[in-house]
Amino acid sequence: MKNKYLVFFLIMALNATVRAESVFVTLEKDNALAVIDPIAGKLIKTVPVGQRPRGIAISPDNRSLYIATSDENIIKILDVETLKEVGRLPSGEDPETFALNPAGDKLYVSNEDDSLVTVIDIAKKKVVKQITVGVEPEGIAVSPDNKWFVSASETTNMVHWIDTETNAIVENILVDPRPRAVKFTEDSQQLWVTSEMAGTLMILDVKTRQIIKTIKFQVTGLTADKIQPVGVVIDKDNNRGYVALGPANRVAVINAKTFEVEKVLLVGQRVWNLAFSPDQKRLYTTNGTSNDISIIDLENQVVTKSIGVGSYPWGVVVKP
């Protein structure tokens, strides 16, 4: 009997620790990083990190945070526990978005002003290569099988397929105007690309590297110019994808099998980037101009809470 209780309490304790995830949000205007406990629904603290922090990533071992402080032209490495700076990476000019490879040893950075993508070796803290891409590169992603990384250039309206072995462009594909975010599915079979100006989501087949489907977003009662898709994430089972619709203040729920938009959920203003909770039961959104994040309960597909975090929340990552 005693053992039963012990097991019960152990499970409870384990549950409690599993649920104790932290959400990290970069605050572009506050030059700071917000730490949020999403289960309690509370902002825990805000720490200064440097000028204009935007892109953020967490290492696969969940020990380091990488933050692009755009106005300092650097990517900072922070210890997740202490939130103190433990290193810097040379990122090139004005880093905004970047992506980590699955092993967590390389970082790919978009340098918007120079039309470059910088490849950084994290251990050596050195630039491995700079690749010239289209004008204003923004979205960047590495495939989970580590074969490809893609960069989307906003002005050239292209997606550049780059081989991770050679760091050379293999193919350029024209996409809808102002491509913003790119994301591979977990099985590395598809690439999802959002177009800010056309208000669309394009699905590209990785084998052929061509667009296989374009989804146009519509929100009842909103004019098309308000619908500007930005951040995109897809769940690991490839059942549903989620797209932040910018000034439409909504997140679109997309069936990843049929490519139908199942629902649009109202969140804060100018929703920008998205991140899953580790168990993928919740989705966190950064709402740029309402200065908060929204929490979406994915099982019930409802927005449960919005929490004020500070000025211009931009990027978001979650630590289990």
Add this chain to the structure above:
Amino acid sequence: MNMLHYWRAMWGIIGRELWRFITQRERFISALVRPLVWLFVFAAGFRSALGLAITPPYETYILYEVYITPGLIGMIQLFNGMQSSLSMVYDREMGSMRILMVSPLPRWFLLLSKLLAGTGVSILQVYVFLVVAWFYDIHAPWQGYLSILPALILSGLMLGALGLLLSSFIKQLENFAGVMNFVIFPMFFMSTALYPLWKMKESSVPLSIIAQYNPFSQAVELIRFALYGQFNQTAFIYVFVAFLIFMSTAIMGYNPSKGMMMKKGGA
């Protein structure tokens, strides 16, 4: 006089009211159509009007139709309260209430039974409305559908008592139009049913003050919080006190020796 008499009289009144409600299909439909028209037509036009602020009990941004739902529940109860006051006038004119009034049971008890009957009808209407709203994607946490019940009873009683009070003033059925113009509409529009207080404050501070002290607003807020499983103490006290005042005044109004009936020469 024993408890059985009381019990029988109360169930007689409640049963009659419920039966009347169920058999009068037009009344059932019209009671439902009114808030639904507001929900589908009026609220649809302002869908994103509130996408800017978060006020309790809400924890995130909501669409206007979600905001207006508790207000429309209040509207159902407000109209129902007034309608049962209308039926009081009717009953008084047609005789059934006159018969009741001469029964040996105390008058306050008969009035309370009448009030409970009206409240029961309004709660039925509210739940049907909530079911329709659910299919229109207006969802509250499931506990909310239970915790709203005590709030509905209290707010139904308060608005019903107001109706009773008014009915003690009304001499004839025709005067009900006056109640519409001078009671229902101002009460509904100058409340938090349609717009939150902060929004009203932006355009008119006096209006927001009136809305704040309007007992109907407090009833709506009590319902709003209860629908999300929360208890709004201020609203509860306000509605409860308003109920006591309206009820006691109505009982006085129906007292043949002192009340309004005397002044009217016994309707």
